[in-house]
Amino acid sequence: xxxxxxxDYYIAVVLLIxxxxxxxxxxxxxxxxxxxxxxxxxxxxxxxEDYRHWVYVGTPVTPNDLNPPAxxxxxxxxxxxxxxxxxxxxxxxxxxxxxxxxxxxxTVGSTQxxxxxxxxxxxxxxxxxxxxxxKQFPDEPGNWAYFSFGHELPLLKTAKAFPTASCNACHAxxxxxxxxxxxxYYPVLRAVAK
Amino acid sequence: xxxxxxxDYYIAVVLLIxxxxxxxxxxxxxxxxxxxxxxxxxxxxxxxEDYRHWVYVGTPVTPNDLNPPAxxxxxxxxxxxxxxxxxxxxxxxxxxxxxxxxxxxxTVGSTQxxxxxxxxxxxxxxxxxxxxxxKQFPDEPGNWAYFSFGHELPLLKTAKAFPTASCNACHAxxxxxxxxxxxxYYPVLRAVAK
Numbered sequence: 001x002x003x004x005x006x007x008d009y010y011i012a013v014v015l016l017i018x019x020x021x022x023x024x025x026x027x028x029x030x031x032x033x034x035x036x037x038x039x040x041x042x043x044x045x046x047x048x049e050d051y052r053h054w055v056y057v058g059t060p061v062t063p064n065d066l067n068p069p070a071x072x073x074x075x076x077x078x079x080x081x082x083x084x085x086x087x088x089x090x091x092x093x094x095x096x097x098x099x100x101x102x103x104x105x106x107t108v109g110s111t112q113x114x115x116x117x118x119x120x121x122x123x124x125x126x127x128x129x130x131x132x133x134x135k136q137f138p139d140e141p142g143n144w145a146y147f148s149f150g151h152e153l154p155l156l157k158t159a160k161a162f163p164t165a166s167c168n169a170c171h172a173x174x175x176x177x178x179x180x181x182x183x184x185y186y187p188v189l190r191a192v193a194k
Numbered sequence: 195x196x197x198x199x200x201x202d203y204y205i206a207v208v209l210l211i212x213x214x215x216x217x218x219x220x221x222x223x224x225x226x227x228x229x230x231x232x233x234x235x236x237x238x239x240x241x242x243e244d245y246r247h248w249v250y251v252g253t254p255v256t257p258n259d260l261n262p263p264a265x266x267x268x269x270x271x272x273x274x275x276x277x278x279x280x281x282x283x284x285x286x287x288x289x290x291x292x293x294x295x296x297x298x299x300x301t302v303g304s305t306q307x308x309x310x311x312x313x314x315x316x317x318x319x320x321x322x323x324x325x326x327x328x329k330q331f332p333d334e335p336g337n338w339a340y341f342s343f344g345h346e347l348p349l350l351k352t353a354k355a356f357p358t359a360s361c362n363a364c365h366a367x368x369x370x371x372x373x374x375x376x377x378x379y380y381p382v383l384r385a386v387a388k
Binding site: 009052053055056058059060061062063066067071072073076078080083106109110113114115116117118119120121122123124170173174182184185186187188191 | 203246247249250252253254255256257260261265266267270272274277300303304307308309310311312313314315316317318364367368376378379380381382385
């Protein structure tokens with residue numbers, strides 16, 4: 001084996017770093033998305049199953065007892081965003097193509113605790129998601145599509161995008177100025193948006 | 195400069211990796227804690243300012259309108275835990291020495307949205323924390339101490355531990371079986387606890 005000088009190795013390492021960075025920058029946007037569709041275009045739940053380690057966005061609660069006989073979107077919704085999409089939003093104040101937000105549904109478990117009367121989280125029972133994907137959903141408003149893995153356990157393994165009228169209608173009516181995301185109810189998002 | 199063979203570099207790199215891993219394992223538990231105290235034993239807020247990137251634990255809401263004239267712990271509390279403490283909890287089902295949980299206070303911003311009646315997050319206005327630290331708090335129940343950086347902006351830069359009776363009394367009364375953490379209101383914790 002031909003011996004090499006230490007300097008040659010330094011040069012090789014620096015070159016390798018540059019080549020890696022260049023290659024990363026060349027990977028098409030689509031390939032960096034943090035979710036997967038199956039061959040029928042359904043969102044695959046296992047591709048986003050680490051969402052509880054993502055960035056927390058906020059929690060509205062619309063209890064059934066305030067919306068008789070039942071709330072349209074019952075109980076607690078914990079919303080999470082993929083860290084790389086959040087990072088982009090922090091930097092640019094807008095959603096990048098490929099953004100995914102996940103909404104976890106939790107029952108109202110208790111309405112009384114030592115801290116007072118209110119609403120306390122019970123058990124997980126549902127999972128929903130929205131993605132902004134210009135390639136998959138070129139015709140949806142803002143390229144957002146909405147999915148539900150069900151409102152009971154066990155959750156579905158894949159989910160089909162809802163028709164435009166089912167979800168986008170409300171998002172368009174109440175959040176069109178903020179690219180269809182309900183930023184008004186999520187201080188985490190407002191705090192970082194410049 | 196003396197030239198070296200490629201093989202020598204490989205050996206050096208492998209050795210370096212082993213030495214680093216060994217050194218990490220030797221760092222005492224205390225040194226890995228993800229918060230800092232000042233010289234007076236006050237918790238330093240800037241040492242935990244990345245908490246919004248930690249693992250989300252849960253959100254109770256105790257609105258003032260349900261607790262007239264005012265709730266003891268008003269509005270929304272978003273609770274976060276440091277990822278490494280969460281990882282330990284996932285693995286062992288108990289809290290490691292050095293665990294930190296942060297509680298962010300958020301106003302009730304709206305009680306009506308397109309999704310129905312309920313409680314929607316408004317603005318951040320407070321920050322609290324609890325740490326389990328046997329070195330700093332050998333005499334506290336479970337070694338937990340509680341801190342508040344205030345309930346109005348701007349937040350305090352440092353916070354002094356509350357006297358035992360102020361916080362630990364309630365935590366002991368309602369959560370002594372779960373090491374003083376209100377696991378019953380946090381499905382995220384119950385889901386991972388074996």
